[in-house]
Amino acid sequence: MEREExxxxxxxxxxxxxxxxxxxxxxxxxxxxxxxxxxLDFIDIVVIVEKKFGFKIKPEEMKPVKTFVQFVDYIExxxx
Amino acid sequence: xxxxxxxxxxxxxxxxxxxPPFVMIDEMIACEGDTASSQLQVREGNLFVENGRLSAAGIxxxxxxxxxxxxxxxxxxxxxxxxxxxxxxxxxxNIVRTPRVGECVRISVTIMEEIxxxxxxxxxxxxxxxxxxxxxxxxxxxxxxxxx
Numbered sequence: 001m002e003r004e005e006x007x008x009x010x011x012x013x014x015x016x017x018x019x020x021x022x023x024x025x026x027x028x029x030x031x032x033x034x035x036x037x038x039x040l041d042f043i044d045i046v047v048i049v050e051k052k053f054g055f056k057i058k059p060e061e062m063k064p065v066k067t068f069v070q071f072v073d074y075i076e077x078x079x080x
Numbered sequence: 081x082x083x084x085x086x087x088x089x090x091x092x093x094x095x096x097x098x099x100p101p102f103v104m105i106d107e108m109i110a111c112e113g114d115t116a117s118s119q120l121q122v123r124e125g126n127l128f129v130e131n132g133r134l135s136a137a138g139i140x141x142x143x144x145x146x147x148x149x150x151x152x153x154x155x156x157x158x159x160x161x162x163x164x165x166x167x168x169x170x171x172x173x174n175i176v177r178t179p180r181v182g183e184c185v186r187i188s189v190t191i192m193e194e195i196x197x198x199x200x201x202x203x204x205x206x207x208x209x210x211x212x213x214x215x216x217x218x219x220x221x222x223x224x225x226x227x228x
Contacts, residue, residue, distance in 0.1 A: 040168045040218050043193050043200045059195055 095152035097226025168218035
């Protein structure tokens, strides 16, 4: 899957499923502080990522993932 | 579906931090793998009964307590103590109708994911073969222990 497609899919579920404003989703936006993802959203993300990208996020792997672009990097690496 | 011998050995009140009149399930029917189910006979006098029907809030509380009882069961089986949980969110709520006094409601929950003390469930509420409600719910467990 191309990186652009990954970004599109992530933005899509953030906007549609997590009801996040599109303008908040920028490359360097912090997932928690800027985009507003909390622990309740995280469990949704685990389920959606498994459905859309075919792997299960391990919470410990997400610890260094702070920004949107790092999240895209993480997904890209996992499905490579 | 057979009654789980293990879950049957616990009273509902030992699995939940809630106490009457706020206990919204009569008994756990099963708790196996990622599923659990309970039942409630809707009675006049139930806190959530209005105009002869269990309210939508009552249905949601039944779902939450079914999930909580499963968590309580697994916690007790692991040697822990029952902790207080809260409803984190409710989505995809679809109530076809609310159950009437005298009807027996069955609540079935399927665990979608469990992470960081948060459990994501899909729930289906039936009266006999009739599906009367569905919902997705997140239950967040606190560190606070229930009073047993």
